Amino acid sequence: MKKWSFLLLACAATLLFMAGCGEQTASSSAEEAVVYENSQLGIRFELPAVFRDHLKVEENTEEMGGEPVNVLYILYEDEDESAIIYRIEEMSSELWAKMQAEEGPKGMELGQRDGRAVVYYPPQSNPFEQGTDAYEAMQILPDQASALPDSFAFIE
Structure with a gap:
């Protein structure tokens, strides 16, 4: 027993x-996941955990093709350095169609709604100096490359 x-x-x-x-x-x-939400643009997405306590977002409006484009720069920032990791653009669907027809680097479409397209440009390489904490943190990005596009959503 x-x-x-x-x-x-x-x-x-x-x-x-x-x-x-x-x-x-x-x-x-x-x-x-680090959640980013922008009610003005009506978008939401997640970033890898490496951005927790290191996220900085700069918003800007730039002219492209004769019209304004809202641009978000997603930066990784630590005490010693910072760098733009992702670039996200919100533009008219017409401008996005023109940009796709042109030569040169193209972003990845995240979605379209109400005549507007949201496009993102992933990092091309690690922008930090090898051996730094920031460099080591960014080494995980290739493994988590789909975090932003997979989680992207329009919000009401």
Whole structure:
């Protein structure tokens, strides 16, 4: 009888431990993403956890093709240095169609709504000096390249 009691107790403890680990993993992965929301542009997306406490967003309006384009610069910033990691543009659907027909680098369309297109340009290389903390942090980006486009959404 003692053997069965011990075995049942061991199984119960193992199940409780495994259930606890599963809950921690689910909550920690949800906490890792850095959510960016811009109500003026009506967009939302997630960035890799490496941006937590290092995110800076600069907003600008630039003229392209004779019309204004809203531009978001997503920067990784630490105490020593900062660099633009992503560029996101919000423009008319007509301008986006013209840009796609032209030669040269093209962004990735995230979505279109109400005659407007949102396009993003992923990082081409690690902008930081090798051996720095920022360089090491940015080394994870290729593995998490789909975080922004997969999470992009228009908000009301």
